[in-house]
Amino acid sequence: MTITESIQQIKASLPSGTKLIAVSKMHPASAIEEAYAAGMRDFGENKVQELAAKAEVLPKDIRWHMIGHLQTNKVKYIAPFVHLIHSVDSLHLLQTINKEAIKNNRIINYLLEVHIAQEESKFGLSPVQVVPLIEEIKSADLHNVRLCGLMCMASNTDNRDEIRQEFRSVATLFKYIKSAYFADDEAFAQLSMGMSHDYQIAAEEGSTYVRVGTAIFGQRDYSTNK
Numbered sequence: 001m002t003i004t005e006s007i008q009q010i011k012a013s014l015p016s017g018t019k020l021i022a023v024s025k026m027h028p029a030s031a032i033e034e035a036y037a038a039g040m041r042d043f044g045e046n047k048v049q050e051l052a053a054k055a056e057v058l059p060k061d062i063r064w065h066m067i068g069h070l071q072t073n074k075v076k077y078i079a080p081f082v083h084l085i086h087s088v089d090s091l092h093l094l095q096t097i098n099k100e101a102i103k104n105n106r107i108i109n110y111l112l113e114v115h116i117a118q119e120e121s122k123f124g125l126s127p128v129q130v131v132p133l134i135e136e137i138k139s140a141d142l143h144n145v146r147l148c149g150l151m152c153m154a155s156n157t158d159n160r161d162e163i164r165q166e167f168r169s170v171a172t173l174f175k176y177i178k179s180a181y182f183a184d185d186e187a188f189a190q191l192s193m194g195m196s197h198d199y200q201i202a203a204e205e206g207s208t209y210v211r212v213g214t215a216i217f218g219q220r221d222y223s224t225n226k
Helices: 003-013 029-037 048-057 072-078 091-103 127-139 160-181 199-204
Strands: 019-023 042-045 063-066 084-088 108-115 145-153 190-192 209-212
Touching: 003 019, 003 029, 003 199, 029 048, 042 048, 048 063, 048 072, 072 091, 084 091, 084 145, 091 108, 091 127, 091 145, 108 127, 127 145, 127 160, 145 160, 160 190, 160 199, 190 209, 199 209
Parallel strands: 019 042, 019 209, 042 063, 063 084, 084 108, 108 145, 145 190
Antiparallel strands: none
């Protein structure tokens, strides 16, 4: 199946409220250009260097999503153009993003990353840490960043019931936060859940963004990447 056919098939399977992000990490610009020609405008990258390099040579109307772990010392490289940062997990990181947004005279949209999967991870907030951080954010002087919702990754398992429960728990947290803190804020509306192996479950559980790479571009060749 071609990249174009895969995109068309995935888009046709998604509910109207769910948008597809093509995760293009480790794939060449030519593959992104094919997806772009098929109508894709939202692309996700895990590494700052790769995102910045691709943004330089690819069409300027692409909406770039930073979906991987973001280090504070690398925020400056994507601050001028990034559309949405999915992986904020600390006030310190957010303060850095705000500082770089001021330098670029723009407001940067972001999501808080919730660590819901069973696998060990250094990154992401536990569900019980999310609300306290939001309260810190609301009392901080951060006018150049905008919280738009939550992001998570489910456990890497074949147990679809477990995956569904994890997505459902984050969707429930999202709804609580929306009603308690952002009821009148239209910007807080995004739930980024689901990848190639579980995006359909995520969409059923209310995801507004699904991040799909392999199911669009095929397997990555890790041997050519450091």
